[in-house]
Amino acid sequence: xxxxxxxxxxxxxxxxxxxxxxxxxxxxxxxxxxxxxxxxxxxxxxxxxxxxxxxxxxxxxxxxxxxxxxxxxxxxxxxxxxxxxxxxxxxxxxxxxxxxxxxxxxxxxxxxxxxxxxxxxxxxxxxxxxxxxxxxxxxxxxxxxxxxxxxxxxxxxxxxx
Amino acid sequence: xxxxxxxxxxxxxxxxxxxxxxxxxxxxxxxxxxxxxxxxxxxxxxxxxxxxxxxxxxxxxxxxxxxxxxxxxxxxxxxxxxxxxxxxxxxxxxxxxxxxxxxxxxxxxxxxxxxxxxxxxxxxxxxxxxxxxxxxxxxxxxxxxxxxxxxxxxxxxxxxxxxxxxxxxxxxxxxxxxxxxxxxxxxxxxxxxxxxxxxxxxxxxxxx
Numbered sequence: 001x002x003x004x005x006x007x008x009x010x011x012x013x014x015x016x017x018x019x020x021x022x023x024x025x026x027x028x029x030x031x032x033x034x035x036x037x038x039x040x041x042x043x044x045x046x047x048x049x050x051x052x053x054x055x056x057x058x059x060x061x062x063x064x065x066x067x068x069x070x071x072x073x074x075x076x077x078x079x080x081x082x083x084x085x086x087x088x089x090x091x092x093x094x095x096x097x098x099x100x101x102x103x104x105x106x107x108x109x110x111x112x113x114x115x116x117x118x119x120x121x122x123x124x125x126x127x128x129x130x131x132x133x134x135x136x137x138x139x140x141x142x143x144x145x146x147x148x149x150x151x152x153x154x155x156x157x158x159x160x161x
Numbered sequence: 162x163x164x165x166x167x168x169x170x171x172x173x174x175x176x177x178x179x180x181x182x183x184x185x186x187x188x189x190x191x192x193x194x195x196x197x198x199x200x201x202x203x204x205x206x207x208x209x210x211x212x213x214x215x216x217x218x219x220x221x222x223x224x225x226x227x228x229x230x231x232x233x234x235x236x237x238x239x240x241x242x243x244x245x246x247x248x249x250x251x252x253x254x255x256x257x258x259x260x261x262x263x264x265x266x267x268x269x270x271x272x273x274x275x276x277x278x279x280x281x282x283x284x285x286x287x288x289x290x291x292x293x294x295x296x297x298x299x300x301x302x303x304x305x306x307x308x309x310x311x312x313x314x315x316x317x318x319x320x321x322x323x324x325x326x327x328x329x330x331x332x333x334x335x336x337x338x339x340x341x342x343x344x345x346x347x348x349x350x351x352x353x354x355x356x357x358x359x360x361x362x363x364x365x366x367x368x369x
Contacts, residue, residue, distance in 0.1 A: 048284060050206025078210050079276030083283065110283065113290040135192045136287050136294075137199035141206070145195075161283035 002070045007033045007040055010064045017053040017060075018140055021098040024057055028086025031077060040070045045082040048141035048161070084160050096124045101146070101157040111160050116144065121157050123148035131155075164215055165232065167274070168222075169342060170262065171211035172233035173319065175223055177255060178204035179356055183242045200252075200288055207281050214273055224360040228345070228353040236315035238346035249299060250308035253292040254316035257331045260289055261324050314340040 011033070012025040024030055031043040042061055046054045058074050065072035084103035087095070092102035101124045107115070116136065120129045128150025135145040136159075143156045182201035188194040212219035236255065241247045263285060266278035299305035309332075317325050317339035329336055 048203070048206065049210050049280065050202040050204070078213060078273070078280070080279035080283070081276075082280075110286045111290075113294060116290070135195055136291050137196040139195070141199055141203055141284070145192075159287065161286075 001038070002035060002040065002065075002068045004033055004035050006068060007035060007042075007065060007070075010068055011042070011061060014057070014060050014064055017056040018051075019095070019098070019100065021094045022087075022091045024061070026088045026091030026094065028088060028091070029057065029082060030061075031081055035070070038070050039073060040065045040068075041073045041075065043075050043077050045077045045079070047082055050141050053140075084158060087158075095158060099124050099155060100143070101155060103158040103160045106160050121146055123150055123153070124155055125153055126151035167211055167215055169232040169234075170259075170266075171208045171215070171222070172231050173237050173255075173259075174204045174211065175208035176231070176233040176352070177237040177251075178202070178208065179352065180237060180240065181248075181252075183240070184248070187242070189245050196291055197248075200291065203284050203288065207284070210277055210281070214277060220360075224357050228350050231345070231349075231353070232342065233345070233349075234315060234319055234342045235340070235344060235346040235349075236312060236319065238349045238352060240348045240352070244308075246299065246302060246304035247308040247312070249292070249295045250305055250312050252288070253296045254309065254312050254328075254332065255319070256285065256289045256292040258316045258319040258328050260285060261327050261331070262320060265321075265324065309334060310337075313337055318342050 008025065008030075011030055012023045014024045016022050016024065016027055027047065029045055029047060031045045033043075034041045042065070044058060044061065054076075058076065061074050062072040083106055085106050087103065095102045101121055104115075104119065104121070113136075116133045121131050122129050123131055126148060128148055130149040131146050132149070133144065134147050134154065138145045138156055142159055144159050145154060146157050147154050178201045181197050181204065184197040185194060185201070188197055208223065209219045212222040216222050236251060239247075239251070241251065260282075263278050263281055267275050267282060269275045269278065296305075313334055314337050317328060317337070318341045320328060325336075325339065
């Protein structure tokens, strides 16, 4: 009989389809796991709503749970429970090592343009804070583009939501 | 908030997503190519989530209705490529009006509606920043001013009468007579043809 711990461990092996350095558990998208006899119910709280990776995540979770010999039920929770503050400290460190500046903590009232333009973002390559916003938007809904004057490189910053 | 109103918002988001995506590959600067594509993707994602609140199958709502059954405003149907000034004027007015009505949804007694609205607000904050940045840059450009005058009546029509003063306050524009939702733009049938073409080419029930 599968245990809750086994399910969490299995889900922690599933990579984010677009940023494979981070697992779904580190990304904070799994809100709850409930095991009842041979059934496993996962509450999945999506990140950005237009993100095409969400369906891939859902299907991979279902496959992985089926491999454990249980019957999966993945409930997509369309409420406001995910924010970038749910990314774990380990997840943030993995993002940084892979060249993505992790999201800044969310402040009351949400993000403002002035914060993106003047707030400190540290370059994930050289650690300099001499960086500037190039584009609020990036190659996926979760990223902004910035440029580091310290090492003369563009980099991607995970958007705070 | 009744279902027809939710459907209106969902249809607006979907159709604006299509129109903004028409800039992919041809925006005046590469950065805007990225921005408009990403914004369009978000808007279609919001439409999908809103349709999911209304019905089990969001694709059926998005793609299987007849053109006259959509509740989208003419504001989001207008085809502006290659007119950047009007595109930005629409983005600016739409985002400010949308912030007001999504804010209303976030106060809803219906927990599912309020929760989804709060989630949408997190992403829309970035759309608003983008629109405000461009509006500031184009503020004294006559083509942009003219586009604001042309489109403000439609933007007012996105909102309940009680919420319209908030849009004027947010944009600093003078009050004008609103154009109410209900009459599609002349370009709508052709857009509907394009957007449902692939879906209609397959037999019902086909799996993708």
